[in-house]
Amino acid sequence: xxxxxxxxxxxxxxxxxxxxxxxxxxxxxxxxxxxxxxxxxxxxxxxxxxxxxxxxxxxxxxxxxxxxxxxxxxxxxxxxxxxxxxxxxxxxxxxxxxxxxxxxxxxxxxxxxxxxxxxxxxxxxxxxxxxxxxxxxxxxxxxxxxxxxxxxxxxxxxxxxxxxxxxxxxxxxxxxxxxxxxxxxxxxxxxxxxxxxxxxxxxxxxxxxxxxxxxxxxxxxxxxxxxxxxxxxxxxxxxxxxxxxxxxxxxxxxxxxxxxxxxxxxxxxxxxxxxxxxxxxxxxxxxxxxxxxxxxxxxxxxxxxxxxxxxxxxxxxxxxxxxxxxxxxxxxxxxxxxxxxxxxxxxxxx
Numbered sequence: 001x002x003x004x005x006x007x008x009x010x011x012x013x014x015x016x017x018x019x020x021x022x023x024x025x026x027x028x029x030x031x032x033x034x035x036x037x038x039x040x041x042x043x044x045x046x047x048x049x050x051x052x053x054x055x056x057x058x059x060x061x062x063x064x065x066x067x068x069x070x071x072x073x074x075x076x077x078x079x080x081x082x083x084x085x086x087x088x089x090x091x092x093x094x095x096x097x098x099x100x101x102x103x104x105x106x107x108x109x110x111x112x113x114x115x116x117x118x119x120x121x122x123x124x125x126x127x128x129x130x131x132x133x134x135x136x137x138x139x140x141x142x143x144x145x146x147x148x149x150x151x152x153x154x155x156x157x158x159x160x161x162x163x164x165x166x167x168x169x170x171x172x173x174x175x176x177x178x179x180x181x182x183x184x185x186x187x188x189x190x191x192x193x194x195x196x197x198x199x200x201x202x203x204x205x206x207x208x209x210x211x212x213x214x215x216x217x218x219x220x221x222x223x224x225x226x227x228x229x230x231x232x233x234x235x236x237x238x239x240x241x242x243x244x245x246x247x248x249x250x251x252x253x254x255x256x257x258x259x260x261x262x263x264x265x266x267x268x269x270x271x272x273x274x275x276x277x278x279x280x281x282x283x284x285x286x287x288x289x290x291x292x293x294x295x296x297x298x299x300x301x302x303x304x305x306x307x308x309x310x311x312x313x314x315x316x317x318x319x320x321x322x323x324x325x326x327x328x329x330x331x332x333x334x335x336x337x338x339x340x341x342x343x344x345x346x347x348x349x350x
Contacts, residue, residue: 009035012170012344013076013159015058017047017194017218018291020065021338024073025319025345032177032346034321037331037338038069044221044232049195049214050082055153062157075160077344081167081196084146086112087210088139094128095135108141120144126206138207140166163347167191168200168210170343171289177346178317181205185284188274189313190267191339192292194218197263199270201278209274213266217292223259227251241296253297260298264305271306282308289313293336315342 014021024036040061046054066073088111092103104123109116121141128135147164154161165173171191175181183205191198197213217239225235228247237243238252271283286308288299293312303310314335319342321331331338 009075010345010347011036011070011073011076012341012347013062013078013154014170014338014341014344015047015062015078016042016291016340017049017196017216018042018044018221019337020058020062021341022065022069022073023338023341023345024070025342027348032319034316034319034326034331036069036073037321037326037329038065039329039334039337040065040068041236050084052149052153058153059157062154062159066157066159074158075162076154077163077165077347078150078154078161079165079167079170079340079344080142080147080150081198081212082146084114084143085166086139086141087166087168089126089136089207089209090139091134091136093135094130094133104137104139107137108139111139112141114143116141118144120147136206140169142166163344165344165347167340168198170340170347171198172200172202172207172343173346174289174315174339174343175202175287175313177343178315178319179287182285186280186282187285187287188271188283188308189287189289191290192216192263192288192298193290194221197267197290197292199267199274201274201283203278203280208278211270211274213263213270215263215266216290217263217295217298219262220256220259220295220298223255224252227255239295256295256297257301260301263292264302267302268306284309286310287313289315289336289339291337294334312336313339315339 009026011024019039019041022038025032026035042061043057046057052058090107095103108121119141124138126136126138151161171189175189187202189200193216195216195218197216199211201208224238288310292298315338316331316335
């Protein structure tokens with residue numbers, strides 16, 4: 001949302017708490033095609049709740065990912081999330097130019113939990129109504145200190161951040177670029193990360209709201225590691241379904257379900273709040289992305305608890321790629337994990 005430069009090709013770099021994901025897309029009149037994909041896992045405590053605890057490890061793994069995918073990459077589109085970032089939608093009288101910016105700045109002051117002088121902000125007019133003389137505005141604001149720390153990290157990797165986006169908007173961008181948005185259906189895009197779950201709502205075919213749940217897959221990871229006494233590497237393999245012959249499947253499933261209680265409760269609460277605020281009776285569709293979408297039994301458990309039709313996101317659905325170029329990754333099997341990175345790579349740097 002915060003353009004910082006230009007780029008010929010678009011590289012989406014998603015730095016999560018458990019892994020770094022990279023997708024390079026070539027843009028053409030016919031759509032998008034993948035020219036590079038890479039995923040690299042981070043040490044378990046390198047990033048916790050958006051706090052970078054081991055900066056050197058994060059830089060090393062980002063640089064290693066660049067080297068293994070395309071060493072020529074310099075310009076990247078990145079995203080931020082967490083408590084230092086706010087995403088909000090509001091309605092104001094139709095205005096243009098400086099008047100609009102002044103009105104949006106006033107709204108930011110009312111909504112931001114921090115001093116407006118300390119934030120960088122961007123906005124987008126979602127919808128304008130001539131009859132009511134009103135317009136719906138999407139606001140994204142980030143604390144300058146947090147943004148600067150993040151950009152310094154990227155630049156210390158030898159990279160140039162040409163656009164800084166927001167995780168929720170990247171997820172929405174990936175969805176709109178791959179699916180026909182049904183305006184008659186209320187859809188929730190649920191991206192389950194390691195520490196945070198982003199929920200983005202689509203109503204009447206347009207962005208409606210965003211909410212973050214302070215729970216993700218870390219509790220599941222810790223529970224599996226403790227229950228089966230595994231090291232970090234084996235724990236990751238277990239959660240990828242690569243140790244079915246080594247651990248008891250019933251206990252494995254029971255551990256995942258038990259450790260998901262906080263996550264499920266957080267999502268249920270977020271849904272209830274949204275329905276109450278938006279005066280919507282029910283959600284019609286749930287699209288699941290992020291690392292949580294790939295954890296065995298979790299999607300099925302979520303669907304049974306929430307009682308909402310669910311599908312796994314495929315951000316490569318309308319993207320061309322040669323499977324033989326990425327055999328070691330099998331993009332179709334890890335597609336939900338790439339949602340933010342694909343959404344970022346679909347951006348056109350200005």
